[in-house]
Amino acid sequence: MVKITDVARHAGVSPSTVSYALSGKRPISEETRQRIEASIRELGYRPHAGARALASSRSNVLALVVPLRAGIHVPVVMQFAVSVVTTARRHDHDVLLLTQEEGEDGLRRVADTALVDALIVMDVQLHDRRLPLLRALDRPSVLIGFPSEPKGLTCIDLDFQAAGEACVEHLAGLGHRVIALVGSPPEVYVRETGFAQRVVRGFTAAADRHGLSSSVHPCEAAPGAARQVAEQLLRERPALTGVVVHNEPIVEPLIEAFEQLGLRVPGDLSVTAICPDELADGTRVPVTSIAIPSAEVGATAVELLMKKLGGATVPEATLLPPRLTVRASTAPRP
Amino acid sequence: MVKITDVARHAGVSPSTVSYALSGKRPISEETRQRIEASIRELGYRPHAGARALASSRSNVLALVVPLRAGIHVPVVMQFAVSVVTTARRHDHDVLLLTQEEGEDGLRRVADTALVDALIVMDVQLHDRRLPLLRALDRPSVLIGFPSEPKGLTCIDLDFQAAGEACVEHLAGLGHRVIALVGSPPEVYVRETGFAQRVVRGFTAAADRHGLSSSVHPCEAAPGAARQVAEQLLRERPALTGVVVHNEPIVEPLIEAFEQLGLRVPGDLSVTAICPDELADGTRVPVTSIAIPSAEVGATAVELLMKKLGGATVPEATLLPPRLTVRASTAPRP
DNA sequence: GCGTGATGTCGAAGCGCTTCGACGGGCGAA
DNA sequence: TTCGCCCGTCGAAGCGCTTCGACATCACGC
Missing domain, CATH: 3.40.50.2300 (Response regulator)
Known part of the structure; x- marks a missing residue:
């Protein structure tokens, strides 16, 4: 495995410089950056996810909790999940799939072990048992659907x-x-x-x-x-x-x-x-x-989460306006 | 965050003893184990996933690549995914969701960054472009579906x-x-x-x-x-x-x-x-x-992967026997 | 000519865990 | 009684990365 020290040596700089070149958190001269990038390509360097997570306390992984229950239209869930993954990738994040079945323990587990940075919870009920936990967790979350009391949470859904x-x-x-x-x-x-x-x-x-x-x-x-x-x-x-x-x-x-x-x-x-x-x-x-609009809901949920991870505050409620498409099944009253 | 040293101090042992008690990789006296477990419960300790992955070079995460293409029956994919997640959890693993869209780069990324230990790839085509990569990767994989040349791979599907x-x-x-x-x-x-x-x-x-x-x-x-x-x-x-x-x-x-x-x-x-x-x-x-039998395929795929991760060799091809259920649409020839 | 503030880079100290080698004490065999 | 061995535990050395403080360099204004 090629590591950051290998890249540093190859480029004739220190490991920290490579790190800064990668993260952009400190200015690096154009010339040095070029050299580092060339070395990275040449050596095929990939930062180790675990090491990164440990040092930065950011895993760059989002949890997505999907419902299992009967009565849920499956293609909608799937479309939503795909949209979440796609949008998350655009922000350099991955998505961990959890099932409703895991319940509160599952949420606590992935949050407490720092496996994920944030959570998206689908199919939230009016009096969802997970709400207290989500409020107490030290990581941000976005709920799909509206509980009866959304205070302190971030919710989104079609209106x-x-x-x-x-x-x-x-x-x-x-x-x-x-x-x-x-x-x-x-x-x-x-x-x-x-x-x-x-x-x-x-x-x-x-x-x-x-x-x-x-x-x-x-x-x-x-x-x-x-x-x-x-x-x-x-x-x-x-x-x-x-x-x-x-x-x-x-x-x-x-x-x-x-x-x-x-x-x-x-x-x-x-x-x-x-x-x-x-x-x-x-x-x-x-x-x-x-x-x-499952794709839109999914994408927006991720965007909200990213803002929260960035320290911004976001509205508690996001209601997507309905869009009516006229097709062949409606006509003026006979 | 409570860490392993906190548990160790609380239980009056060294961190390594806590680690061994947790992993079972070395014998620990019944009495000590009890004490450690009590401390863990009392303090609410959860090992940090990143630290664990770094030290052990095992992330305990599986990648699942799902297809997006039209023509694929979505509920089957979903059922499969749920079955994979459920079975993986039973083996103390989590599941990272990837879309076909990410292609070979996505596979390489999650493998090379050590984000995942192993991969499950759905909807494999006869001449799938990902095959060479999957063969070359240093982590085990299981394919759902059969390519024309399964040598060196592990494949499973309904027969x-x-x-x-x-x-x-x-x-x-x-x-x-x-x-x-x-x-x-x-x-x-x-x-x-x-x-x-x-x-x-x-x-x-x-x-x-x-x-x-x-x-x-x-x-x-x-x-x-x-x-x-x-x-x-x-x-x-x-x-x-x-x-x-x-x-x-x-x-x-x-x-x-x-x-x-x-x-x-x-x-x-x-x-x-x-x-x-x-x-x-x-x-x-x-x-x-x-x-x-999507659930069965998913569960079996995970089991195969676990065996491979355990160092065992598994058959290249696993064909699930078809099961015919007689319902109302067939009758003797008139 | 000198202080001042960017700018660009380095070294070292962790992040929290696993694992290796070592070690003391107890036990059975010689 | 002594030797060797296993059991249970400890300490320390990483795993590969990020980040903080420090430092050298350079340009600028006075």
């Missing part, structure tokens, strides 16, 4: 309430007067994941504001359940012309159910969804939707 | 050839005489990913062995393409009664296409697939399938 509102605005703008929200499975609300309730809140508030008749319907993430909800809606709310779906797996089945029940989309019924773009684009009738 | 065969055996056992394989998109074969060809080979060999009439049809991963293939099959091979699908996204669309064309599954047509169990179970007609 789900605004997303719910935006869907309603869009439908209202098209003249719809009777609308429904087909939501996530009941357990998601019980679990207090926050974002599901926020959609409901935004949906209801906007509907009220526009004087629309609205209703909310939790729904299991299975095609059969979608069919049932569709039937129920036709039965109980025959004047319905607008639907907002916040439940990835049933977007397509729900539309099909409506069509099999004789409603054309968007001819008789307009449908909008809050879901990843790939999903909205991949259905037979492309769906007007608000994207889950 | 896709046997999987193709098993599907045919199943259909043949049910009396089917005319069968077809609906495969992956053409570019997958061009890309030389190996596993797709292996399925074809197994399929064809088994069909020949049983004297069945067989054909192979690459297919894009889109519902429209599924429909086209279905029509083509009905037109060109009217006696067809058995189909093997190796293309996750179109399993369901293909079955639907057949049914819309007037064929009942499994009444008129038996369908088997090679796909994740969740997918096979989630369709309207649950599909008889051979699972992609």
Whole structure:
């Protein structure tokens, strides 16, 4: 293994000079730097990560805690993770993957052993058990999702309430007067994941504001359940012309159910969804939707973390504004 | 931060004794060990990862390189990753997440800086550009998938050839005489990913062995393409009664296409697939399938790596036997 | 001509841990 | 009784890097 002393000798300088040339923490003459860089290339020098971490008390590694639970849309998690890794690399950091399963002990472990400099925690619940620990830890963290009490933490997510509102605005703008929200499975609300309730809140508030008749319907993430909800809606709310779906797996089945029940989309019924773009684009009738901007959330989370590592203070809450993409599933009220 | 000298002082022993008590590399009297463990608990001691890595030249971190490419079924990757993390933790290791995008430089970087002790590389192609590097690296690695020349490497994957065969055996056992394989998109074969060809080979060999009439049809991963293939099959091979699908996204669309064309599954047509169990179970007609055992592959990959790190030699090729689960989509020939 | 402040470089002291050689005491074999 | 050996423990020497203080050099203003 070639080490910093080898480079120093080869370049005719002291090890500390090499170190400073690499880190830029002290001025080094252009000429010396050139010589050092040439030596580094020639010898193929790579600083030892452990030694660096020990001496500088910075590992240049971020922890990413991913959820395992059922009901989480896996591609979104993956996209998020990839975006975190990519952005972290841009800041010369690597990413350690942890699973929810490891729980608080896992967080404590990687933080206390100085394996990581900072943490990103996905799928934060309203009353997440990890919150006290995250507040107490001596390393910065960023949470994806909003707990009920974000004081002292840094949180980021899509603004789900605004997303719910935006869907309603869009439908209202098209003249719809009777609308429904087909939501996530009941357990998601019980679990207090926050974002599901926020959609409901935004949906209801906007509907009220526009004087629309609205209703909310939790729904299991299975095609059969979608069919049932569709039937129920036709039965109980025959004047319905607008639907907002916040439940990835049933977007397509729900539309099909409506069509099999004789409603054309968007001819008789307009449908909008809050879901990843790939999903909205991949259905037979492309769906007007608000994207889950997982890549953007991931990148922003890393940027926030970098600022915190740099000693800057960042806002406690970062809400990404929803962006609605109009596709083929919505039309003016018939 | 509490360090090993603090523990040593508190327990009335020397730092090296604490170290040996922790690592078990030298005998320590039961009594002393007890005392040390008590001190560790009381002080909340956690060894510094960087210091440990520096002194022992073991970071206890594994690199996991995940693919990004389109056409890869994301949930499978995620499931695999989770399984790797879980198994690694069981061996007191952590997992660093790398993306394919980083390429050879990324591999070299984490290996040369001693950030990781070993590597797991997913989605290995037949003529993967990373192979020479992996062979040359001074740390062990395990590949998921088989290159054309696995000499000097350690590879593991589902035995896709046997999987193709098993599907045919199943259909043949049910009396089917005319069968077809609906495969992956053409570019997958061009890309030389190996596993797709292996399925074809197994399929064809088994069909020949049983004297069945067989054909192979690459297919894009889109519902429209599924429909086209279905029509083509009905037109060109009217006696067809058995189909093997190796293309996750179109399993369901293909079955639907057949049914819309007037064929009942499994009444008129038996369908088997090679796909994740969740997918096979989630369709309207649950599909008889051979699972992609991602969790098992991940766990086994880690175990192999641990053996290699322990100095043991492991087989170059590990092929996981296919397991066929009979569901509702196959029946005896009408 | 001299103090002053950058500028560029060096040497040495750690960072916290592992590991090697050494050593004292107890035990069985001779 | 003595020799040798194993067991349990200690001290010290690193592992490869960063960083702090020191120092020499040079340009500048007065």
